[in-house]
Amino acid sequence: MERVQLTDELSFSRIIHGMWRLADWKYSEQELLQLIEDCLEMGITTFDHADIYGDYTCEQIFGKALSLKPEWRDRMQLVTKCGIKPLSEKHPNTYIKHYDTSKEHILTAVDQSLSNLVTDRIDVLLIHRPDPFMDPEAVAEAFTLLRQAGKVLHFGVSNFTPVQVDMLSSYLDFPLVTNQIEVNVMNLEHFDNGNIEKCWEKRLRPMIWSPLAGGRIFHSEDPKAGRLRNTLEQIADDLGADGIDQVMYAWLLQHPLKMMPIVGSGKTERIRRAVKALELPLTRQQWFEIWTCAVGHDVP
């Protein structure tokens, strides 16, 4: 599979696997190992986590399985995130969902993630959400300590706006390597808020969460979803695609920015459909058909 170079030393697979629903799948360790092996065989080597996924359980489930195949660790890139503190029975002192990007919290969260994932290093650590109470000097101190200790090799952000990317970058001696943002045919906000341009300007390749709009396009009675479903089905027919999910992936994959969609399915078959989307020859006009349908009017 095509790889995307994030730095001289780091590359991701063009398609990334996301583990945020891992706990829901109730997989045995063998089933999970099979899923990981299928991914690796398809060329998907980058796995996306967060400390809080599955109410703080997904990292650990993954780590336990991975510990049975330690030789796989060097074949993959592990991404995880910190900075959100949701309500959870595991953290009874948290009485309101909030953010914590303090030095102490980042250091503690990374130690926990390393332990959960049964690994000695995280390839990329992301700040999960922009924090209005962030002290960028504290974040920079934490990142520097983690880097020096070899616990985290690279750093990025998620859901940051352009000014937030610039701001945090100005406190770091090394570049942020990605911004993980939501982009899909139902949500074009990052084309409006300058994030696509900021990625280009800073030579950042974004990780894309919710590439299928959380699935709501398949059933929603929202008129925009219906309109898009029709357009996507027409194009799927024209391309001989297996379904509109493939066209939605192709719409992201054909974009020249080299967006890296995160596929969150536990089913090998579904993941394979995303991989096959890499070969769909979506044309420029088809890309704009979808764009036009999504924004609701012709380009000016």
Place this chain on the structure above:
Amino acid sequence: MERVQLTDELSFSRIIHGMWRLADWKYSEQELLQLIEDCLEMGITTFDHADIYGDYTCEQIFGKALSLKPEWRDRMQLVTKCGIKPLSEKHPNTYIKHYDTSKEHILTAVDQSLSNLVTDRIDVLLIHRPDPFMDPEAVAEAFTLLRQAGKVLHFGVSNFTPVQVDMLSSYLDFPLVTNQIEVNVMNLEHFDNGNIEKCWEKRLRPMIWSPLAGGRIFHSEDPKAGRLRNTLEQIADDLGADGIDQVMYAWLLQHPLKMMPIVGSGKTERIRRAVKALELPLTRQQWFEIWTCAVGHDVP
């Protein structure tokens, strides 16, 4: 006429003539030559085109006339644009209006514009609209090739936002020389979206399209248009101006950014009214009277 220095080598006349409605005028070559000569005599030396104006015909009409007076070419600056692919019987393969800023399309479009305009070089080529599917590396390659070949001397953009200007600039070894934007008393969006400030910051002098708001202020029953008409008429009286169109031009021309309005009329008399607006001594308070009327409330 006052000239505006865009680079050390390039200057535009403060008032620019725009050819987007040239095909509608049904001018004979002699009539068009007369219009061009009138412009040149008034000091208007900069002519604004686009590949698509008049359903792809305006450049050619202009070029055919100009070929009868080749000695005029060195007295003028020709601006043209590419990147939009509208529906047109001339391009039956285009089935949806879209943008194309691929290297291939830019190179092909420029060759066509050179041929249409019967000239060996374009002074300034603009990307007509920001393209969500743009690959800035491809644009930079096309621009560099065109520059090396001497086919295009300078490059700019049109309707770009500040982040888009910064983004594309970051891929070029030479500065963009202008951003052509719509500014008029009915449309102040570029004062809100940071574009006026970005022009100042990058020392860009903007070309202004639709300086008279497409004429809709003259007849519209929209309350804002009516309100503005009253204010403009009052100020026209106070200044002894010939009409509110002159005041609208003066409102742009007095702004310290050295905005360059594009006058799109085929009638020498109307163009002369715009030129005379350069002499209208609109005061700071009159400028703010119009601003206040346009935004609908006093400045804070």
Place this chain on the structure above:
Amino acid sequence: MERVQLTDELSFSRIIHGMWRLADWKYSEQELLQLIEDCLEMGITTFDHADIYGDYTCEQIFGKALSLKPEWRDRMQLVTKCGIKPLSEKHPNTYIKHYDTSKEHILTAVDQSLSNLVTDRIDVLLIHRPDPFMDPEAVAEAFTLLRQAGKVLHFGVSNFTPVQVDMLSSYLDFPLVTNQIEVNVMNLEHFDNGNIEKCWEKRLRPMIWSPLAGGRIFHSEDPKAGRLRNTLEQIADDLGADGIDQVMYAWLLQHPLKMMPIVGSGKTERIRRAVKALELPLTRQQWFEIWTCAVGHDVP
């Protein structure tokens, strides 16, 4: 009191006193001197003015009192502003509220402020509002002349957006030292428009006007105000604070950006309550309780 370093040479007291309502207090010179002395004793050494406060009278009232205690001048920092021309009987030629950031107006306004304040220098001069008709070259010329003459030591802005800060900075040979903006639990716009991030990026410490939302939270029947009042009262109880005003100050003071709230009260007791807020141990979760209440939903 904690001090905030704005440059190597300039520091402000963390809490600033604002004189915009000074004329309303009808203080005798002795009463005003007592207020200033109380501030200085509390460690509040920075006093915020503007040419236009009190219909152009506040600077002069302050200056007259200060001239009785000239030895206090070196113990304080004087901030003032120019650039707004409101309707005023004192300026009958102004027939519409407008901005004037011309070189001439800035120079004249500063001479007047120096005379009013009975001082030989202003520590920081702010442009009061972003001016759509600003010529940044003219502003830079005025600032440079004032700096060379020693009349103004440092320069800043007020109510500027990020692009406006960057734009004006690009014309100056020295850094702007602050942006005075409105931040309070009722107005979070500067968290949305990128200003908080721009302050971080440029290492600017903002002065905060209207830290108590102009007092409207205390009585307003607006549902948001009511909601916030409840949350603030609860937290005031938990912290043992004297009232919700203290919690509103603490919410600003705990933010890591080192925001400097401007206290506009003429009553020493009220000012002392603000100073005591410096010691309130508002927690991260309490900060987010207020944030969540203000935005009306949990953080994402």
